[in-house]
Amino acid sequence: MVCSHCGEVLREKLQQAGFTVEKVELGEVHLAEPINTDQQDRFAKLVRENGFDVINDQNSRLVEQIKQLIIQLVRTSEKLEGPLSDYLAQKVHRDYQQLSRLFSSVEGKSIERYYILQKIERAKELIVYGEMNLSEIAYELDYSSQQHFSRQFKKETGLSPSHFSEIKENRRISIDEV
Template identity: 40%
Template sequence: MKLYIQNMVCLCCKMTVASELKKMDLNYYNLELGEVSLVKPIKKKERTHLKNVLHEYGLELMDDKKAILVEKIVTIIVNMIHNSDEVPPVNFSIFLTNKLNQDYHSLSNLFSKTKGITIEHFIILHKIERVKELIMYDELSLTKISYQLHYSSVAHLSNQFKKITGLTPTFFKNIKNKKRKPLENLQ
């Protein structure tokens, strides 16, 4: 039995879910960002308890098929940008279509209606957060960062960064109190 969990976007979230499932003696065989596969079906009372416990951590157990699909889109984007060293070389729309086996236009409309922003803007917000993270690590040049995140040029990355943050990447690199946003708040 699969359960879908909204806002499960990082390793810490996975560890929290695993811990809570263990406390409830619910065995699982697969735990990924946004979903968990249980060994056996969950009882209604257990589901209610799990839903309440996860809610305390900012995680939401989902039932609605449309919400589940939107969360799958979010999870794919987060994994692609934040948990992979390599962004797929194909267009994001093609990547999402292939991953979810659904028409991109339908996915895009559903996402926009649900989240209030386009998939493209959501991707840009996440790419900029990833750029901030990589700048803070100070291990890669802007050229390498732009290449890693499939920007056409450093100028393109810089323009997009300034448009979203109001700062140039170089200025951001030099400020002392760099501000990043939690991934679950990028909407």
Template identity: 40%
Template sequence: MKTNTLLVKNMVCQRCVMAVETILKTEGINYLKVIFGEIELEQALTEEQKTILQTKLAQIGFELIDNYTSAIIEKIKQLVIKRARNEEEIDSRKTKLSIYIATMLHHEYTYLSSLFSAIEGRTIENYFIEQRIEKAKELLIYDQLTLSQIAFQLDYSSVAHLSTQFKKITGLTPTYFKELGTLKRKALDSI
């Protein structure tokens, strides 16, 4: 990690990126780019700038990550969210989740998995399933795709597999959930 790269907890969508960019512009902090969970700065922040940035980020639900363990956990979450939502490169989608994460973070998967479980109290795989189900909920609510299309888009082997996982996580069938609407949706950063 470069000294001029800051990691930000809970940045999981494009609106999050835009909100952070707005804060940086308002505070006159020059940056090269802002992506999910990262701010690449032109130069290191002064202590005063860092304090102001931490305060402004906290006001909108974000947090600067200062320690190495938290940074790794946040990176794992970002990778899992991208994979669950099929937002990574097409070549990466064919790679097993464990290999994908280990390759991207340059650590053994067993180490990453143990660390994630110890800190988060759940496995990476469970977190991945929860993220996929949240995406399925989103697609069901939009009502533009059939259940078969949603299963295909989220790389499920079958509609039955999606339905089984959906019911296990939510307690509802996808069809019943669709009837209920948005009542059961969660924000990505609260999962």
């Protein structure tokens, strides 16, 4: 899940199906009690029917955790105190080289690329909202300068941020499709 609304919808569907949901967080569902094999199958089917996926193996969970950390980082005002690699290694208590290899093998792109794509999608959203100027967006997304932000935006989208702002077409990609 990438938003609280998605979590609430899933919570409601699971409760309607008879599951006792303790909490729904970004990327996780906590049930009140363990479920048997038949219930696991029903749970997985219901989750998939609602556009999500069940992640059971440890590597997939770790990749999902990395993705959720990056999404949270991009969508909050939290600023990195150092490199992204240090931030992630500290958060998941693993060596960054191991995380990087695993992420690339599962996702087919590097962690850094995923981070950039998330930042660009957030930038598109902020531009469409029109509440911030490009300098403020660059700062919000932790770019070193507006020029750096503009170059990266154009490289990824083919448009300058100001041109994107002018056309205001819905050119965003769903967060889970990045």
